[in-house]
Amino acid sequence: MYTHEDLSRLQAQSLKMQSWIRQQTFSPESRKTLRRFSSWEVSELIFKINQSTFRGRLAAEPDLPGGEVEPDGRQRWFSLDEINELRRRMKINRKSLMPPRPAGKRAFRVAVANFKGGAGKSTVALHFAHAAALDGYRVLLVDFDPQATLSHSMGLTDVAEDYTVWGIMARDLIRETDRMNAASVAAASGTALPRRQIPASIRDLGLDKLRHGDFIKPTAWSTIDIIPSCANAAFVEFASAQYRHLNPEWSFFAAVSRYLDGLPDEDYDLIIFDCPPAIGYQSMNAVFAADMLYIPSGPGYWEYDSTTSFIGQLAEALEDLAAFGPTFPAGKMSLPKAFVDIRFLMTRYEPGNDLHRAMFEAFRKVFGAHVAQNPIEMTRAVEQSGRFLSSVYEIDYRDMTRETWRRARASFDRAYEEFKGSVIAAWDKI
Numbered sequence: 001m002y003t004h005e006d007l008s009r010l011q012a013q014s015l016k017m018q019s020w021i022r023q024q025t026f027s028p029e030s031r032k033t034l035r036r037f038s039s040w041e042v043s044e045l046i047f048k049i050n051q052s053t054f055r056g057r058l059a060a061e062p063d064l065p066g067g068e069v070e071p072d073g074r075q076r077w078f079s080l081d082e083i084n085e086l087r088r089r090m091k092i093n094r095k096s097l098m099p100p101r102p103a104g105k106r107a108f109r110v111a112v113a114n115f116k117g118g119a120g121k122s123t124v125a126l127h128f129a130h131a132a133a134l135d136g137y138r139v140l141l142v143d144f145d146p147q148a149t150l151s152h153s154m155g156l157t158d159v160a161e162d163y164t165v166w167g168i169m170a171r172d173l174i175r176e177t178d179r180m181n182a183a184s185v186a187a188a189s190g191t192a193l194p195r196r197q198i199p200a201s202i203r204d205l206g207l208d209k210l211r212h213g214d215f216i217k218p219t220a221w222s223t224i225d226i227i228p229s230c231a232n233a234a235f236v237e238f239a240s241a242q243y244r245h246l247n248p249e250w251s252f253f254a255a256v257s258r259y260l261d262g263l264p265d266e267d268y269d270l271i272i273f274d275c276p277p278a279i280g281y282q283s284m285n286a287v288f289a290a291d292m293l294y295i296p297s298g299p300g301y302w303e304y305d306s307t308t309s310f311i312g313q314l315a316e317a318l319e320d321l322a323a324f325g326p327t328f329p330a331g332k333m334s335l336p337k338a339f340v341d342i343r344f345l346m347t348r349y350e351p352g353n354d355l356h357r358a359m360f361e362a363f364r365k366v367f368g369a370h371v372a373q374n375p376i377e378m379t380r381a382v383e384q385s386g387r388f389l390s391s392v393y394e395i396d397y398r399d400m401t402r403e404t405w406r407r408a409r410a411s412f413d414r415a416y417e418e419f420k421g422s423v424i425a426a427w428d429k430i
């Protein structure tokens with residue numbers, strides 16, 4: 001017979017192995033670092049200019065950041081900060097290298113969601129964040145999944161649950177309840193709401209004293225921050241049910257949206273949410289806060305089946321929220337929840353596989369223009385880089401066959417360019 005103690009023992013063994021893997025893959029201090037990018041990558045893949053044009057400009061303007069020359073002396077290698085400085089200071093044919101962003105808008109929010117496990121959500125969120133950062137955008141990631149795949153991939157492993165989406169939700173409950181109680185006292189008539197009590201066990205966590213920025217952690221990418229997750233945050237799903245009971249007027253689904261409303265518009269360009277493979281309190285917060293839904297799905301029949309169920313379940317859950325009515329306090333988002341765009345993205349796609357092609361056609365027939373034209377191909381490079389807790393953008397192309405790396409990167413680049421097009425078209429509408 002086995003009990004929780006046996007499970008704990010097995011986990012302890014596994015944790016030892018995990019920390020060993022991290023030491024092997026990151027650095028001796030097991031801190032993730034970001035590599036430099038070669039002049040070939042910076043010119044052709046990042047700025048999309050001719051390599052000789054780039055080299056010429058560097059030679060002509062010696063006060064531009066020059067990168068580091070590798071020991072055998074051929075390529076120059078640039079840090080992300082140097083790339084961003086070059087982007088700010090260089091113009092090519094009088095054109096700026098800065099990525100487009102509509103004036104006067106807050107950051108654009110995208111939820112990568114599907115309740116099918118292993119659909120590729122975390123892989124897509126990670127790669128789009130890295131592609132966007134290399135494109136010059138400032139990105140905030142929010143990990144809504146206690147599996148914390150995205151947090152681990154971004155190098156965050158020691159995360160306390162107070163600083164996850166759970167902390168944001170519990171803090172929101174306290175703040176919203178206090179606000180409602182104050183409003184209730186202020187209201188002179190008998191229509192005032194009953195005072196709601198938050199038990200000491202929740203107040204004493206001190207979450208209401210945390211500042212906005214306390215939830216946001218820096219990463220090895222200077223232009224990507226993250227609100228991470230951790231296994232203990234799985235507790236959200238139990239706790240939230242209790243919280244709703246404490247204050248039935250609390251718009252539990254709008255907690256993260258309200259939190260994000262409090263960020264200065266200029267701090268980030270893109271906010272990307274990685275969702276858990278479930279419809280629950282965390283994923284509802286992600287979906288509610290999002291301007292655009294990005295739904296990845298594998299190319300198999302069961303994945304199609306599951307994606308179909310997912311959108312049905314989501315429709316029902318959002319319809320339930322709509323029943324709260326347009327005057328329910330939901331921050332700056334209004335009810336019923338509306339998305340500026342909904343996109344489906346096929347992942348782990350093999351162009352040579354007849355079944356995959358047939359499935360892609362079926363998706364297009366059913367979901368029409370909502371289907372991204374550029375599926376993400378199944379590649380060894382993703383598996384291989386994933387083993388090092390990295391994206392294909394992070395992995396050094398000299399560490400694998402150049403062709404394998406280029407194919408994988410090209411597939412993500414195409415999917416990212418299409419994603420960016422959708423974002424820019426939708427951004428003006430928020």
Ligand SMILES: Nc1ncnc2c1ncn2[C@@H]1O[C@H](COP(=O)(O)OP(=O)(O)OP(=O)(O)O)[C@@H](O)[C@H]1O
Pocket residue numbers: 116117118119120121122123124145147149275276277347348349376377378379380382383386
């Ligand atoms: N394009 C790809 N090529 C090869 N392997 C891939 C690709 N995309 C994803 N994978 C692999 O598939 C697995 C599941 O991917 P991922 O973790 O992104 O899915 P997920 O939807 O986030 O899963 P979960 O629902 O558990 O959060 C991972 O091992 C990942 O490396």
Ligand SMILES: [Mg+2]
Pocket residue numbers: 121122123145147149274275
């Ligand atoms: Mg995931």
